Amino acid sequence: MAALLEIQSVTKRYDNLAAVDNVSLELEAGEVFSLLGPSGCGKTTLLRMIAGFETPDSGRILLNGKDITALPPNKRTINTVFQNYALFPHMTVFENVAFGLRMQKKAKPEISIEVDAMLDLMELSDHASKKPNQLSGGQKQRVAIARALVNKPKLLLLDEPLAALDLKLRQRMLIELDAIHDEVGITFLYVTHDQSEAMSLSDRIAVMNHGKFEQMGSPVEIYEAPINSFVAAFIGDTNFLNGKVTAMPNDEFCTVRVPSLGDLLVWKDKDVRVGEELNLSIRPEKLRIARKKPEKPDLLNCIQAVVEDVVYLGSLTKYRLKSGEYTLIVEQQHGHYLLDEKPITWEEIVWVYWHSEDGYMLQSYQQDDESLMALSEDMPDE
Amino acid sequence: MNKPNRYVEWLLSVPTYVWLIVFFVFPTFIILWIGFKPATLNGGIDEGWTLQNYREIFSSNYTPILLRTLSISIWTTVICILIAIPVGYWLARLPARIRYWMLLLVILPFWTNMLIRIFAWKTILHPEGFIKNSLVFLGIVEPNATLLYNEGSILIVLVYTYLPFAILPIYAAAEKFDFGLLDAAADLGARSWEAFLRVFIPGIKLGLITAVLIVFIPALGSYAIPDIMGGSTSEMLGNKIAQRTFTDRNLPQASALASLFAVVVMTPVLVYQIRRSLQ
Amino acid sequence: MRNRPNIPGFIAITVLVFFYLPIFYLVMQSFNEARFGGPWRGFSLQWYALLFDRPEVWRAVRNTLIVALSSTAISTVLGTLAAWCLHHYRSRLQQSHYVLVYAPLVFPDLLMGISLLLLFINLGYPLGLGTVILAHITFCISYVAFVVLGRLQDFDYNLIEASQDLGAGWATIIYRVLLPVMGPGILAGALLALTLSIDDFIITFFVSGPTSATLPLYVFGMMKQGSPTIINALCTLFMLATFSIVIWGQRYLYRR
Numbered sequence: 001m002a003a004l005l006e007i008q009s010v011t012k013r014y015d016n017l018a019a020v021d022n023v024s025l026e027l028e029a030g031e032v033f034s035l036l037g038p039s040g041c042g043k044t045t046l047l048r049m050i051a052g053f054e055t056p057d058s059g060r061i062l063l064n065g066k067d068i069t070a071l072p073p074n075k076r077t078i079n080t081v082f083q084n085y086a087l088f089p090h091m092t093v094f095e096n097v098a099f100g101l102r103m104q105k106k107a108k109p110e111i112s113i114e115v116d117a118m119l120d121l122m123e124l125s126d127h128a129s130k131k132p133n134q135l136s137g138g139q140k141q142r143v144a145i146a147r148a149l150v151n152k153p154k155l156l157l158l159d160e161p162l163a164a165l166d167l168k169l170r171q172r173m174l175i176e177l178d179a180i181h182d183e184v185g186i187t188f189l190y191v192t193h194d195q196s197e198a199m200s201l202s203d204r205i206a207v208m209n210h211g212k213f214e215q216m217g218s219p220v221e222i223y224e225a226p227i228n229s230f231v232a233a234f235i236g237d238t239n240f241l242n243g244k245v246t247a248m249p250n251d252e253f254c255t256v257r258v259p260s261l262g263d264l265l266v267w268k269d270k271d272v273r274v275g276e277e278l279n280l281s282i283r284p285e286k287l288r289i290a291r292k293k294p295e296k297p298d299l300l301n302c303i304q305a306v307v308e309d310v311v312y313l314g315s316l317t318k319y320r321l322k323s324g325e326y327t328l329i330v331e332q333q334h335g336h337y338l339l340d341e342k343p344i345t346w347e348e349i350v351w352v353y354w355h356s357e358d359g360y361m362l363q364s365y366q367q368d369d370e371s372l373m374a375l376s377e378d379m380p381d382e
Numbered sequence: 383m384n385k386p387n388r389y390v391e392w393l394l395s396v397p398t399y400v401w402l403i404v405f406f407v408f409p410t411f412i413i414l415w416i417g418f419k420p421a422t423l424n425g426g427i428d429e430g431w432t433l434q435n436y437r438e439i440f441s442s443n444y445t446p447i448l449l450r451t452l453s454i455s456i457w458t459t460v461i462c463i464l465i466a467i468p469v470g471y472w473l474a475r476l477p478a479r480i481r482y483w484m485l486l487l488v489i490l491p492f493w494t495n496m497l498i499r500i501f502a503w504k505t506i507l508h509p510e511g512f513i514k515n516s517l518v519f520l521g522i523v524e525p526n527a528t529l530l531y532n533e534g535s536i537l538i539v540l541v542y543t544y545l546p547f548a549i550l551p552i553y554a555a556a557e558k559f560d561f562g563l564l565d566a567a568a569d570l571g572a573r574s575w576e577a578f579l580r581v582f583i584p585g586i587k588l589g590l591i592t593a594v595l596i597v598f599i600p601a602l603g604s605y606a607i608p609d610i611m612g613g614s615t616s617e618m619l620g621n622k623i624a625q626r627t628f629t630d631r632n633l634p635q636a637s638a639l640a641s642l643f644a645v646v647v648m649t650p651v652l653v654y655q656i657r658r659s660l661q
Numbered sequence: 662m663r664n665r666p667n668i669p670g671f672i673a674i675t676v677l678v679f680f681y682l683p684i685f686y687l688v689m690q691s692f693n694e695a696r697f698g699g700p701w702r703g704f705s706l707q708w709y710a711l712l713f714d715r716p717e718v719w720r721a722v723r724n725t726l727i728v729a730l731s732s733t734a735i736s737t738v739l740g741t742l743a744a745w746c747l748h749h750y751r752s753r754l755q756q757s758h759y760v761l762v763y764a765p766l767v768f769p770d771l772l773m774g775i776s777l778l779l780l781f782i783n784l785g786y787p788l789g790l791g792t793v794i795l796a797h798i799t800f801c802i803s804y805v806a807f808v809v810l811g812r813l814q815d816f817d818y819n820l821i822e823a824s825q826d827l828g829a830g831w832a833t834i835i836y837r838v839l840l841p842v843m844g845p846g847i848l849a850g851a852l853l854a855l856t857l858s859i860d861d862f863i864i865t866f867f868v869s870g871p872t873s874a875t876l877p878l879y880v881f882g883m884m885k886q887g888s889p890t891i892i893n894a895l896c897t898l899f900m901l902a903t904f905s906i907v908i909w910g911q912r913y914l915y916r917r
Contacts, residue, residue, distance in 0.1 A: 148569075
């Protein structure tokens with residue numbers, strides 16, 4: 001079966017700067033696909049080209065096999081949920097939702113039936129005659145979704161739809177979005193800079209930076225096997241180690257010498273040769289911490305470290321450790337087997353250990369580290 | 383608030399308050415009052431009360447002038463608004479740097495004296511002037527046609543004079559307009575003119591109302607433009623008021639005309655504007 | 662966006678041409694040697710020379726300046742006081758005060774002119790520079806008040822309380838805090854009043870006497886009978902003066 005949406009080597013430049021750089025993508029009918037990346041990575045530009053607000057400089061966009069690259073937005077069977085909802089302030093909720101159907105010149109009774117059904121589905125029936133400024137953020141969000149869905153688009157584009165909501169509401173809307181998708185079965189293309197939104201909603205995710213896809217895959221693949229340091233750092237926290245391959249004890253593992261930490265055993269998820277430099281990524285929750293050295297260190301890497309900081313976060317505790325030249329972040333869930341008689345505290349010397357299969361080799365990332373530094377801050381896309 | 387505060391407030395408010403009562407409110411009531419007074423033959427105001435001034439206004443003598451004033455003002459307003467909407471839209475969508483200069487270019491004519499603007503047009507439309515010559519050359523008008531001293535020339539200069547006043551409030555509203563809404567409308571299937579009419583126009587509604595008022599009211603009360611650009615057959619209300627005041631020295635008749643203008647036009651406008659700005 | 666014909670842009674450019682063409686034509690004609698305007702006959706300053714020879718021109722300029730400066734001074738003080746009250750107090754008095762200050766802005770000049778004329782006639786007050794100044798003050802107050810009020814919206818009243826807290830008396834507060842902060846707003850209001858006063862024709866037309874003709878009135882009189890080419894020269898100089906005030910004001914006020 002052909003893909004619902006095909007993007008074929010699309011490029012868009014602004015003043016010689018490629019906002020979207022030779023990107024290709026295929027969406028299957030019914031899936032939820034997320035474009036994830038920091039602000040300015042080109043995800044919004046890509047979305048606007050799919051919606052028809054921008055025309056690519058080169059490349060083609062196909063919907064159901066038909067070339068829509070030059071089609072204006074009003075001729076596309078694609079609808080968008082805009083970042084700030086873009087509800088028409090002078091129209092009621094009903095009129096907002098009815099707008100698309102009116103543009104299709106549908107008969108009044110038909111419009112009325114379809115809008116009422118959609119308002120019912122979105123639990124907005126009580127608000128039908130209100131103006132947008134009388135609604136709460138979550139209600140506006142639902143109106144924006146209803147207004148797009150009532151046109152029965154082949155593809156629904158969602159541009160940072162939850163960015164304007166507070167955390168609690170965002171979490172609730174995520175669950176609602178998931179339910180809506182199950183209900184209507186329309187393909188969702190979801191643009192966000194928030195990795196947790198993308199992870200919890202998507203069938204597939206594309207991580208984007210500098211106008212290119214860094215990695216595309218299921219949430220598990222992206223999280224567990226990030227392809228490079230950008231993806232690893234953008235999706236969740238991670239610890240980076242740099243070293244050189246010194247030996248190949250067997251087919252599955254190699255020894256990597258990390259200056260100031262010593263020799264570590266690493267699962268060979270890539271083809272490497274002795275003498276090669278490489279980056280390792282180890283997620284904070286894969287690291288374990290204890291006062292005593294673990295007893296069966298066969299496939300475990302154990303190093304000693306000093307506790308610099310302890311942050312109790314309720315569901316887990318975050319430790320910042322210093323070992324050699326490295327600062328390591330460890331996240332530990334609480335459980336009786338982990339708690340020694342008294343909790344680990346500042347200045348203590350502890351053992352950090354992880355299973356050698358939990359460390360991942362990364363392709364070295366060419367871009368300057370600026371984009372990595374900016375990741376930790378949650379900034380909304382423009 | 384405590385007592386000394388009330389006292390200071392009172393003291394600071396009194397100067398403008400009293401000034402505007404004496405020189406604005408009181409004179410307005412004088413017009414209303416004199417409109418009901420009989421005129422003396424030598425240009426004075428007689429004792430007693432009369433409705434004669436109003437009877438005369440509603441007699442057939444004035445009907446053409448009132449109708450002409452109304453129709454020229456409405457046309458001026460319609461033309462100004464129709465031009466100002468696309469210009470306001472264009473200004474609001476310009477990049478910020480260029481926009482500042484373009485805005486300055488639009489406002490600058492507003493600072494030329496109205497008489498200068500009138501005179502410039504008089505020179506241009508003059509029988510020897512450059513538009514006339516061009517039009518004759520192009521064969522659009524007859525060599526002996528007059529471009530001056532008719533309702534058309536009044537209309538041109540009224541539009542010329544009040545267009546900047548129409549553009550500014552529309553631009554101000556358009557600048558606050560969220561142009562993302564036009565994208566949303568296009569996304570929902572609206573063609574660009576449909577989005578413009580159904581989303582942009584309602585979005586700048588308040589600016590449009592201000593623009594209509596800011597053009598229509600002065601146009602109704604225009605004096606200098608019809609006086610210089612118009613002929614004897616294209617007089618407007620303002621000319622009549624001035625003529626009754628200065629030429630005929632019939633102040634009661636002039637007052638009645640002015641009162642009519644003030645009561646019929648200004649009262650609803652004032653009530654609307656003040657209620658809106660007090661909100 | 663895709664390349665569709667830019668209709669608003671086309672209209673806007675046409676409008677700008679429409680705005681400036683008459684003005685350029687007038688300025689050009691003022692340097693035209695030809696006697697009755699019309700085709701270009703060569704550059705000449707003769708009309709300016711003729712203009713400066715007329716004593717009435719100088720009297721009109723003098724009248725204009727007297728009226729503009731005195732009405733600006735008084736209306737700036739009154740308008741600023743009004744703006745302060747409107748901004749600072751919330752009472753029924755200020756609500757009616759607001760209506761009172763607002764109404765002249767939407768009141769047509771023609772009506773204000775005739776009503777003031779009737780007032781002066783009824784009071785038996787002789788028409789002249791005095792009545793013109795009174796009339797100008799009346800319409801300038803509202804403009805000054807609203808310009809200053811606009812600037813006051815950004816004024817932080819905590820500044821005054823902070824000064825009081827630091828031991829300043831009212832004289833010090835007004836001199837050291839209020840005036841410096843409100844200064845640009847007051848200046849903007851005064852400049853607006855100055856240009857409005859210099860420019861006013863209709864109200865002045867109604868309330869001026871035989872010897873109190875201001876520049877616009879003089880231009881009007883010349884238009885009715887005088888030589889068009891002298892008027893071109895006069896209008897060019899007049900425009901130059903107003904534009905200088907406006908541009909200087911813009912640059913001074915928005916200089917950061």
